[in-house]
Amino acid sequence: MARVGDARSGLAVITSSALMIPALQDARADAPPTFTQLGLRYGQYREDDNAGSNTFGGRQERMEVDSLHFSLVAPVAADWALFMDIDREEISGASPWFVGQTAEGASKVFMSGPSIRDTRTAVSVTTRYYLPRGNAGLNYSHSEEDDYQSDAVALDGAVNSADGLTTYSAAVSYADDRIEPTQGATPTDVKREEKQISSLWGGVSQIISAHAVVRFGLSFSYRDGYLTDPYKARDSRPDSRREWALSAGYRHALPRHRAAVHVDYRLFDDDWGVQSHTLDLAWHQRLAARWQLAPYGRYYSQRQADFFSNGANEGGRYFADDHRLSSFGAISLGLRVSYDLGDWTISLDGERYRSNGSWGIYGGEESPALVDAWRMALGLDLLLD
Amino acid sequence: MTGRLLPVLLATLAATACQSVAPWERGELARAEMQWVVDAPGQRLRAQVYDSKEASSGGVGAAGGGCGCN
Numbered sequence: 262m263a264r265v266g267d268a269r270s271g272l273a274v275i276t277s278s279a280l281m282i283p284a285l286q287d288a289r290a291d292a293p294p295t296f297t298q299l300g301l302r303y304g305q306y307r308e309d310d311n312a313g314s315n316t317f318g319g320r321q322e323r324m325e326v327d328s329l330h331f332s333l334v335a336p337v338a339a340d341w342a343l344f345m346d347i348d349r350e351e352i353s354g355a356s357p358w359f360v361g362q363t364a365e366g367a368s369k370v371f372m373s374g375p376s377i378r379d380t381r382t383a384v385s386v387t388t389r390y391y392l393p394r395g396n397a398g399l400n401y402s403h404s405e406e407d408d409y410q411s412d413a414v415a416l417d418g419a420v421n422s423a424d425g426l427t428t429y430s431a432a433v434s435y436a437d438d439r440i441e442p443t444q445g446a447t448p449t450d451v452k453r454e455e456k457q458i459s460s461l462w463g464g465v466s467q468i469i470s471a472h473a474v475v476r477f478g479l480s481f482s483y484r485d486g487y488l489t490d491p492y493k494a495r496d497s498r499p500d501s502r503r504e505w506a507l508s509a510g511y512r513h514a515l516p517r518h519r520a521a522v523h524v525d526y527r528l529f530d531d532d533w534g535v536q537s538h539t540l541d542l543a544w545h546q547r548l549a550a551r552w553q554l555a556p557y558g559r560y561y562s563q564r565q566a567d568f569f570s571n572g573a574n575e576g577g578r579y580f581a582d583d584h585r586l587s588s589f590g591a592i593s594l595g596l597r598v599s600y601d602l603g604d605w606t607i608s609l610d611g612e613r614y615r616s617n618g619s620w621g622i623y624g625g626e627e628s629p630a631l632v633d634a635w636r637m638a639l640g641l642d643l644l645l646d
Numbered sequence: 647m648t649g650r651l652l653p654v655l656l657a658t659l660a661a662t663a664c665q666s667v668a669p670w671e672r673g674e675l676a677r678a679e680m681q682w683v684v685d686a687p688g689q690r691l692r693a694q695v696y697d698s699k700e701a702s703s704g705g706v707g708a709a710g711g712g713c714g715c716n
Binding site: 300302304306328330332346348417424425426432460462464466468470471472474476478480482504506507508510512514516520521527529531533535537539545546547553555559561563566585586591597599608610612614616632634636638640 | 666667669671672674675677678679680681682684685686687688690691692695696699700701702703704705706707
């Protein structure tokens with residue numbers, strides 16, 4: 262998408278960033294896009310088979326997702342622009358149903374069987390208005406699956422300081438989600454439930470030198486409603502959840518090496534007892550002949566929810582044996598390669614994600630259902646005059 | 647927890663805010679690889695995987711709607 266050395270590329274980059282994050286470090290960030298951008302991504306996500314030693318019934322397949330993503334950035338008038346994203350996903354495979362104990366006392370997962378088949382379609386539209394020293398955006402998004410619907414609205418804004426060195430940003434959002442579980446061979450206990458998600462976010466970014474910029478952010482989300490997973494055999498969760506996330510980011514340019522270093526960190530905490538640390542590192546390297554290379558790595562560690570246990574204790578008020586609520590650590594390594602063809606840019610992104618109970622910094626039970634996966638995305642971007 | 651860390655982060659920000667950088671000195675900061683998000687559509691796909699396989703989400707920007715991701 263981004264093309265270095267082209268007068269339009271800086272603007273293209275800024276507008277693509279504006280779509281995701283209003284906190285930008287350059288006064289030009291407040292200028293609306295003057296060129297239309299089209300983007301297409303084809304993605305594949307493949308989870309490794311569950312190991313036979315961890316699974317009742319031996320080795321079994323898990324989830325697969327094929328996705329198509331379309332994005333549009335279009336100037337509408339001198340001071341406002343339209344952003345649109347459309348996603349289409351085909352989901353299939355099996356997911357963990359419950360965790361049981363063997364006669365020897367070992368925990369093993371019982372899979373749902375390869376019965377899951379779903380399609381997700383999502384549309385997100387943002388209109389953004391640009392002011393002399395800031396911008397404001399209004400977003401509406403809708404996501405629909407066979408068994409799940411979500412509607413969300415978000416309002417965000419950013420203001421630059423007079424000297425352009427500091428950007429203050431804020432956002433507020435509200436989502437209304439409905440679930441109507443598909444009734445398979447083993448019917449669920451739930452016919453129709455709903456939940457709402459409200460969130461607030463504030464952030465500030467600061468230019469600290471001609472080669473470095475830093476930012477901090479703090480967010481709060483409140484989930485209210487049905488938060489249990491209806492497809493798990495042993496799952497009963499509180500009907501509210503308060504989440505805090507503190508984030509920090511750093512970008513450092515290395516002109517002599519034609520590169521930039523990215524460092525991002527997030528501390529997450531909630532009232533279910535989950536706490537996590539996430540560290541993202543990336544090296545963005547410009548190469549000759551319009552090539553760009555970006556190796557990246559991510560470390561994640563979370564503490565289990567208070568009510569998590571393998572072979573969930575159904576005697577308690579809340580219980581779950583969902584591996585996503587267990588203590589574990591995850592490491593992912595990836596590489597993104599892009600090639601500039603003038604108005605066109607082609608990119609390929611591949612990532613390996615692995616998780617393990619002993620890789621985390623928190624103690625707790627290791628779930629036998631932890632995920633290892635491959636992810637790949639092929640991208641094509643076009644800039645129109 | 648966040649109450650203890652926030653003052654530290656704000657103090658760090660205040661300490662780093664001392665150096666003035668003129669607009670004509672910000673060329674390197676405007677480069678593609680220096681943006682907070684270099685590949686926004688790709689980042690969406692990445693974040694979706696993490697959010698659906700881990701118990702944490704968010705941290706930058708407003709939260710969106712959920713999904714029934716397994």
